[in-house]
Amino acid sequence: xxxxxxxxxxxxxxxxxxxxxxxxxxxxxxxxxxxxxxxxxxxxxxxxxxxxxxxxxxxxxxxxxxxxxxxxxxxxxxxxxxxxxxxxxxxxxxxxxxxxxxxxxxxxxxxxxxxxxxxxxxxxxxxxxxxxxxxxxxxxxxxxxxxxxxxxxxxxxxxxxxxxxxxxxxxxxxxxxxxxxxxxxxxxxxxxxxxxxxxxxxxxxxxxxxxxxxxxxxxxxxxxxxxxxxxxxxxxxxxxxxxxxxxxxxxxxxxxxxxxxxxxxxxxxxxxxxxxxxxxxxxxxxxxxxxxxxxxxxxxxxxxxxxxxxxxxxxx
Amino acid sequence: xxxxxxxxxxxxxxxxxxxxxxxxxxxxxxxxxxxxxxxxxxxxxxxxxxxxxxxxxxxxxxxxxxxxxxxxxxxxxxxxxxxxxxxxxxxxxxxxxxxxxxxxxxxxxxxxxxxxxxxxxxxxxxxxxxxxxxxxxxxxxxxxxxxxxxxxxxxxxxxxxxxxxxxxxxxxxxxxxxxxxxxxxxxxxxxxxxxxxxxxxxxxxxxxxxxxxxxxxxxxxxxxxxxxxxxxxxxxxxxxxxxxxxxxxxxxxxxxxxxxxxxxxxxxxxxxxxxxxxxxxxxxxxxxxxxxxxxxxxxxxxxxxxxxxxxxxxxx
Numbered sequence: 205x206x207x208x209x210x211x212x213x214x215x216x217x218x219x220x221x222x223x224x225x226x227x228x229x230x231x232x233x234x235x236x237x238x239x240x241x242x243x244x245x246x247x248x249x250x251x252x253x254x255x256x257x258x259x260x261x262x263x264x265x266x267x268x269x270x271x272x273x274x275x276x277x278x279x280x281x282x283x284x285x286x287x288x289x290x291x292x293x294x295x296x297x298x299x300x301x302x303x304x305x306x307x308x309x310x311x312x313x314x315x316x317x318x319x320x321x322x323x324x325x326x327x328x329x330x331x332x333x334x335x336x337x338x339x340x341x342x343x344x345x346x347x348x349x350x351x352x353x354x355x356x357x358x359x360x361x362x363x364x365x366x367x368x369x370x371x372x373x374x375x376x377x378x379x380x381x382x383x384x385x386x387x388x389x390x391x392x393x394x395x396x397x398x399x400x401x402x403x404x405x406x407x408x409x410x411x412x413x414x415x416x417x418x419x420x421x422x423x424x425x426x427x428x429x430x431x432x433x434x435x436x437x438x439x440x441x442x443x444x445x446x447x448x449x450x451x452x453x454x455x456x457x458x459x460x461x462x463x464x465x466x467x468x469x470x471x472x473x474x475x476x477x478x479x480x481x482x483x484x485x486x487x488x489x490x491x492x493x494x495x496x497x498x499x500x501x502x503x504x505x506x507x508x509x510x511x512x513x514x515x516x517x518x519x520x
Numbered sequence: 521x522x523x524x525x526x527x528x529x530x531x532x533x534x535x536x537x538x539x540x541x542x543x544x545x546x547x548x549x550x551x552x553x554x555x556x557x558x559x560x561x562x563x564x565x566x567x568x569x570x571x572x573x574x575x576x577x578x579x580x581x582x583x584x585x586x587x588x589x590x591x592x593x594x595x596x597x598x599x600x601x602x603x604x605x606x607x608x609x610x611x612x613x614x615x616x617x618x619x620x621x622x623x624x625x626x627x628x629x630x631x632x633x634x635x636x637x638x639x640x641x642x643x644x645x646x647x648x649x650x651x652x653x654x655x656x657x658x659x660x661x662x663x664x665x666x667x668x669x670x671x672x673x674x675x676x677x678x679x680x681x682x683x684x685x686x687x688x689x690x691x692x693x694x695x696x697x698x699x700x701x702x703x704x705x706x707x708x709x710x711x712x713x714x715x716x717x718x719x720x721x722x723x724x725x726x727x728x729x730x731x732x733x734x735x736x737x738x739x740x741x742x743x744x745x746x747x748x749x750x751x752x753x754x755x756x757x758x759x760x761x762x763x764x765x766x767x768x769x770x771x772x773x774x775x776x777x778x779x780x781x782x783x784x785x786x787x788x789x790x791x792x793x794x795x796x797x798x799x800x801x802x803x804x805x806x807x808x809x810x811x812x813x814x815x816x817x818x819x820x821x822x823x824x825x826x827x828x829x830x831x832x833x834x835x836x
Contacts (some may be wrong), residue, residue, distance in 0.1 A: 229545035231567060250793045251547060470831060477566045477827035479793040511793035515786060515836065 208449055209360035211398035214391065217264040217360040218367050224263045224296050228252050228365070230372045233476045240491050241500035245376065246472075247369040250480050250511030256437075257388055257509040258289035258352070261361030265350045266293040268357050274299045276346035281327075281334035283309035284437050285510060286352035291322035302347055304337045306330075312514065353387030354443025363391025369505050370399045378404035378498065380487040381507040383416045383457065384438035386446030392507060393453035406497070407450065407457035408490035410435040410465065416442055416450060417457040434462045434519055437483030437510050456497060458490035465489045466519050472508065482519065484510035524765055525676035527714035530707065533580040533676040534683050540579045540612050542568050544681070546688045549792045556807050557816035561692065562788075563685040566796050566827030572753075573704055573825040574605035574668070577677030581666045582609040584673050590615045592662035597643075597650035599625035600753050601826060602668035607638035618663055620653045622646075628830065669703030670759025679707025685821050686715045694720035694814065696803040697823040699732045699773060700754035702762030708823060709769035722813070723766065723773035724802035726751040726781065732758055732766060733773040750778045750835055753799030753826050772813060774806035781805045782835050788824065798835065800826035 209217070231246040249257040266278060277300030280290050287303045294301035301322035305314055306329035314324050327337040342349050351358065365388070366379060379396050381389045389407050396403050409416050412433030419426045419442060428441040442450065460468075465482050468489035472480045487506040491498055498504060525533070547562040565573040582594060593616030596606050603619045610617035617638040621630055622645035630640050643653040658665050667674065681704070682695060695712050697705045705723050712719050725732050728749030735742045735758060744757040758766065776784075781798050784805035788796045803822040807814055814820060 226548075232542070234569065253550065255793060473795050474829070474831060477571055477795040479789050479795055513790070515789060515834075518831075520831065 208445055209356045211394060213360045214363040214395050218364040220267050221260060221263045225260050226252050227368055231476055235475045243503045245373045245505045247365055247507045249365055249509035250478055250484055254288040254292050255511035256285035257362055257365050258285040260364050261358035262289035262293040264361030265357040266297050269348060273348050277301060278350050279338055279341045279347040280350045281338045282352050287317050290350055291317045291320035295320045302341045304334050353385030354445045358387050359391045362388045363395040365507055366392040366395040376505045377503045378406055379505040380406045380408055380490050382438055382483055382486040383407040383409045385440040386442045386450055390446040390449035393449050397453055404455050405453050407454055408486035409457050409459050410438055411459045411461050413438050414459045417459050420457055435483040458493050458495055460486055460489035460493055468492055479511045480508055481510040481513045484508050524761055525672045527710060529676045530679040530711050534680040536583050537576060537579045541576050543684055544568050547792055551791045559819045561689045561821045563681055563823045565681055565825035566794055566800055570604040570608050571827035572601035573678055573681050574601040576680050577674035578605035578609040580677030581673040582613050585664060589664050593617060594666050595654055595657050595663040596666045597654045598668050603633050606666055607633045607636035611636045618657045620650050669701030670761045674703050675707045678704045679711040681823055682708040682711040692821045693819045694722055695821040696722045696724055696806055698754055698799055698802040699723040699725045701756040702758045702766055706762040706765035709765050713769055720771050721769050723770055724806035725773050725775050726754055727775045727777050729754050730775045733775050736773055751799040774809050774811055776802055776805035776809055784808055795827045796824055797826040797829045800824050
């Protein structure tokens with residue numbers, strides 16, 4: 205899948221996944237509005253199945269398989285929310301899933317994936333080992349490999365969150381989403397720019413994994429080397445498919461410090477009553493940042509995702 | 521106000537407060553469903569203004585004041601969510617609010633009330649001192665006293681949460697709500713029994729503040745003496761107005777231990793991604809309880825409210 209999805213692909217994905225994924229609510233919160241001086245609309249993807257927007261793309265990809273393909277199952281490598289998302293999407297269709305996870309992944313994450321009936325295959329914690337192990341499984345089983353973000357079906361599914369946000373709140377000035385591999389942000393860009401031409405599109409990225417921000421400045425894709433941030437969902441590099449979409453649509457990327465992410469996370473928990481993991485708090489951190497290009501009075505859509513946290517290991 | 525509200529009063533309240541309060545979403549969560557064997561529908565009142573259903577009743581009471589009454593303001597005594605709810609409801613109408621709070625109330629709660637523009641008047645931490653101080657303010661200012669639960673306007677407002685829940689999920693088998701003073705539960709009883717005759721109505725109460733459960737067994741109102749529970753929103757006694765409504769409608773009250781409340785609270789945080797305070801987790805604790813009269817397969821509406829917690833002082 206080397207072509208990016210069109211807005212028609214995203215609308216088709218929205219239709220396709222409707223019976224499986226939640227239409228998540230858009231939350232508003234007067235105390236966050238007072239604090240930021242903006243009118244914030246939180247697309248609450250932490251309330252999505254498996255606690256993350258990843259379930260949209262995984263469901264879309266699994267539902268697009270032919271019956272013959274589906275019979276042979278799906279495979280990916282991930283230690284994050286995509287692992288759970290693909291496992292559950294496969295469970296919903298009643299097909300097999302092999303999830304390659306590094307031995308370094310927490311036991312709780314492995315058990316969550318196994319809880320959805322997937323087969324976890326452990327490997328050494330290097331990208332090479334992950335890719336090799338997944339390739340071997342695909343070769344042996346005929347399973348379809350589903351990349352976590354650099355896949356048109358995944359991007360189309362991710363874009364359906366912005367479709368719902370703009371259907372529910374049609375007159376937004378700007379949408380901000382987090383950037384890891386760029387799947388959510390690129391789907392958001394395609395959906396929002398088609399549905400509301402001229403809408404401002406901003407990315408939020410941790411300072412310690414700022415490959416997308418550096419890529420945008422350099423106007424070429426720069427890979428992420430040795431990331432260092434608590435935003436463990438945003439460590440990866442942009443993909444060959446996602447990068448040009450971001451380059452062509454983003455006004456800018458606001459990079460945020462881990463301490464600002466923790467502040468934003470606490471605000472989401474205490475004010476919006478939303479259990480959001482660090483990665484998911486980056487869009488609010490971007491609004492709070494001194495480097496934010498958002499003026500007071502702006503109507504801001506925030507795509508907030510990732511509610512998978514360890515209550516016994518909170519960052520405060 | 522000595523007569524309980526009718527279903528017409530509750531529908532009128534719903535219409536009246538619609539422009540001010542949130543219509544909160546109803547959340548579903550497949551992992552909680554698997555865990556309980558039931559189909560759970562969480563009416564997410566922790567996402568209500570001020571983080572609690574209390575904002576519904578306070579808004580209804582404030583909007584029912586005549587212009588002449590409104591000019592003289594409102595008054596209550598509370599160290600809990602009703603204090604914030606009345607302060608904010610008064611702010612929304614642009615009128616004055618005097619909130620009597622015991623000197624023992626945490627500074628963060630006092631500042632939250634002051635943040636809504638209300639005047640906090642401190643007093644000794646006894647019920648007598650609270651009532652005396654409030655009476656004095658009412659006498660001096662002509663403000664209208666708004667009781668936290670034993671008031672028909674408050675009960676009618678509280679009942680609007682059940683109205684929305686049943687509009688969104690019309691075929692529930694049972695609704696469970698927490699019981700403190702009984703305002704939420706009695707409003708829920710009146711609304712649900714009128715909208716869906718025969719629906720089962722259950723209360724959830726902490727073991728350490730089980731006056732309502734004991735009242736139901738004795739068939740007479742028993743006051744709460746020296747409560748001992750982490751559910752700090754459920755410490756008060758039933759009111760003269762709320763008690764007969766509960767007596768006439770409730771199938772039973774499930775009492776739950778603090779440890780089960782903490783377990784339910786953790787599940788709501790980690791599975792439903794909902795920041796809910798201990799009091800608000802009691803309905804889920806009731807479903808989890810070995811004493812629960814809920815059979816597997818039941819469609820259960822849970823009114824979950826109260827998201828006001830201190831992240832630096834969590835009960836685990």
